[in-house]
Amino acid sequence: MHEIRIAEDLSAIVLEAAKQENLSKVTMVNISFGQLVQIVPAIFEFAFRESVRDSIAQDAELSLEIVPVKMKCAVCGTDFQVKENHFACTDCGSTDLKIIHGKELFIKSIEGE
Amino acid sequence: MKNILDRNQNKADEVRKILSSQKVIMVNIISSPGAGKTTLLERTCEKLASRFRIGVIEGDITTDRDAQRLKKYNIPIVVINTEGGCHLDSHSISKVLDSFDLASLDVLFVENVGNLICPSQFDLGETFKLAVVSTTEGDDKPAKYPMLFREARAIILNKTDLIPYTNFSRQNFITDLRNINGSVPLLEVSCTKGDGLNEWFNWISGQIDPPATSVASPLKGG
Numbered sequence: 001m002h003e004i005r006i007a008e009d010l011s012a013i014v015l016e017a018a019k020q021e022n023l024s025k026v027t028m029v030n031i032s033f034g035q036l037v038q039i040v041p042a043i044f045e046f047a048f049r050e051s052v053r054d055s056i057a058q059d060a061e062l063s064l065e066i067v068p069v070k071m072k073c074a075v076c077g078t079d080f081q082v083k084e085n086h087f088a089c090t091d092c093g094s095t096d097l098k099i100i101h102g103k104e105l106f107i108k109s110i111e112g113e
Numbered sequence: 114m115k116n117i118l119d120r121n122q123n124k125a126d127e128v129r130k131i132l133s134s135q136k137v138i139m140v141n142i143i144s145s146p147g148a149g150k151t152t153l154l155e156r157t158c159e160k161l162a163s164r165f166r167i168g169v170i171e172g173d174i175t176t177d178r179d180a181q182r183l184k185k186y187n188i189p190i191v192v193i194n195t196e197g198g199c200h201l202d203s204h205s206i207s208k209v210l211d212s213f214d215l216a217s218l219d220v221l222f223v224e225n226v227g228n229l230i231c232p233s234q235f236d237l238g239e240t241f242k243l244a245v246v247s248t249t250e251g252d253d254k255p256a257k258y259p260m261l262f263r264e265a266r267a268i269i270l271n272k273t274d275l276i277p278y279t280n281f282s283r284q285n286f287i288t289d290l291r292n293i294n295g296s297v298p299l300l301e302v303s304c305t306k307g308d309g310l311n312e313w314f315n316w317i318s319g320q321i322d323p324p325a326t327s328v329a330s331p332l333k334g335g
Contacts, residue, residue, distance in 0.1 A: 001199045002231035010117045031117070036260040038230050085259050086292050095295025103260075105117040105234075 003039055006105060007047035014057050014110055023112035026057035030109045032065040034102040041066075056112075069102030121235055125203035128210065128238025135215040137168075138321055139223060141239035143261055145254075146227030148247040149271040151179045152304040153313075154222055158186035160314050165219040165321050170209060172201040172226045179224060189213055200231035203238050220321045229258040241266035241320070248272045249279055252286035259293045267298040267316060274303040 010031065018026050029048075033039045041064055052058050069082040073089035074096040080089065082102070088095050116122060132139050142150050158167060168189045171180040177192045184190065191209045193201060201223065213221065223239065225232040233242070244265035246254045249272055255262040262268065268290065276283065290299065300316060302309035 002234050005198075005200075005202070005231075006117055006234075009120060013115065013117065013119075036263070037234060038258075038260065085256055085289070087259075087263065088292070088295060095291075099263075107115045107117060 001043070003044040004047045006039070007044055008051045010107065011048060011051035011055070011057065013107060014052070014060070015055055017110050018056055018112055021112070024056060026052075026060040026110060026112040028061045028063065028109075028111035029057070029107070030063045030065075030111075032067050032104050032106045032108055034067045034104040035069050036102040037105060039064075039066075060112075065108075067101045067104050070100040071097040071102075072100050074098055118235070121203050124207050125236035125238040128203055128207050129240075131210060132215070132221070132238065132240070135218070137215050137218045137221055138240040139221045139238065140317075140320075141223045141225060141232070141237050141242045142245060143225045143229065143232045143242055143265070144227060144245035144247075145229055145250055148227070148245045148250065149269075149304050150224050150227070150245050151182055153245060153269065153271065153302075154183060154224065155186075156304050156307075156310055157222075157314070157317065158183060158188060160310070161318065162186050162188060164318070166217055168213050168218045168221045170201075170206065170221065170223045172205075172224055174198070174226055189218070195226055199226055199228050200235050201225050201237055202235045206237045229254065229261055233258070233261040233264060243267055243269065245269045245271055248276050248281040251280075252282045253289070255286065255289040255293050262290060262293045262297070265294075265297060266320075267300060268294075269313065270299060270301045271304055273301050273308055274306045 014026055014029055045062055048062055070079060071082055072079050073092060073094050075094040076089060076092040078089055078091040087097060144150050169183055171190060171192045172195060173179055173192060174195050174197060180190045180192045191212045193205050193209060223237060242265045244261050300309060300313045302313055
């Protein structure tokens with residue numbers, strides 16, 4: 001249920017940005033979440049709707065992109081996508097890895113008028 | 114690109130700075146409800162409270178029952194009731210930090226709310242996360258909650274004494290865990306029977322009080 005808290009923080013940021021830009025209406029919110037964050041999109045959408053209710057963002061469309069997990073091998077430098085929870089370099093087999101993608105909780109853009 | 118949890122992250126960085134300046138390590142303990150976090154803390158206090166100055170933050174949805182269980186060790190304990198919230202965040206930690214005399218602590222254990230997903234997303238300002246999982250929950254937890262098992266500095270597998278009464282496969286558990294995190298230390302214990310606890314005491318003691326780096330290398334620091 002971390003979706004609720006993340007949706008609340010998102011709506012606070014959206015409304016603050018809309019105020020700064022003097023928007024009268026927010027029409028679109030583009031976000032990307034890493035796969036490891038395990039957000040359930042339907043629950044997130046519901047939580048977001050509740051947190052922007054009766055605000056200028058109440059009709060905003062939510063565009064949610066889920067980013068697959070991508071790692072970089074610290075030994076041989078190979079970048080690879082993690083499949084089926086297998087966190088080992090696809091080239092040399094090392095498990096000494098750095099995360100590149102998969103933990104994002106990003107707002108890409110906010111649109112309005 | 115803006116991180117949605119920036120507010121939590123900034124506060125966590127603040128907490129980390131305060132703890133580091135006071136030389137206190139903070140351990141964020143994450144598990145399902147009933148995996149044995151409080152029992153692990155009981156055993157740890159019994160064994161190590163005379164050696165290290167221990168403090169505890171008890172995150173609980175409601176009640177202070179876990180804190181009551183630790184009172185007998187005469188250590189500073191603060192309860193955070195999340196009133197339904199499924200995880201602690203850095204703001205709730207920051208608010209209670211003043212209740213401790215940090216200068217007279219070596220380690221602050223945070224018992225997070227019992228849950229494997231939500232607490233993994235919220236940095237509290239901890240030095241590291243510790244995952245506790247028990248055999249009665251089944252052997253599929255690493256595969257289902259990869260984030261926690263990637264991020265934890267060590268994994269405690271508790272209730273090993275109950276394996277004969279469950280369908281827990283140690284081999285499946287270890288295979289899944291090693292796929293997700295090839296190098297994380299796995300400590301297999303029974304907090305009620307005592308099996309494996311010495312390894313845990315040694316490991317956590319090494320984290321609180323790392324062995325001094327012996328004779329300085331002539332190549333370093335010229």
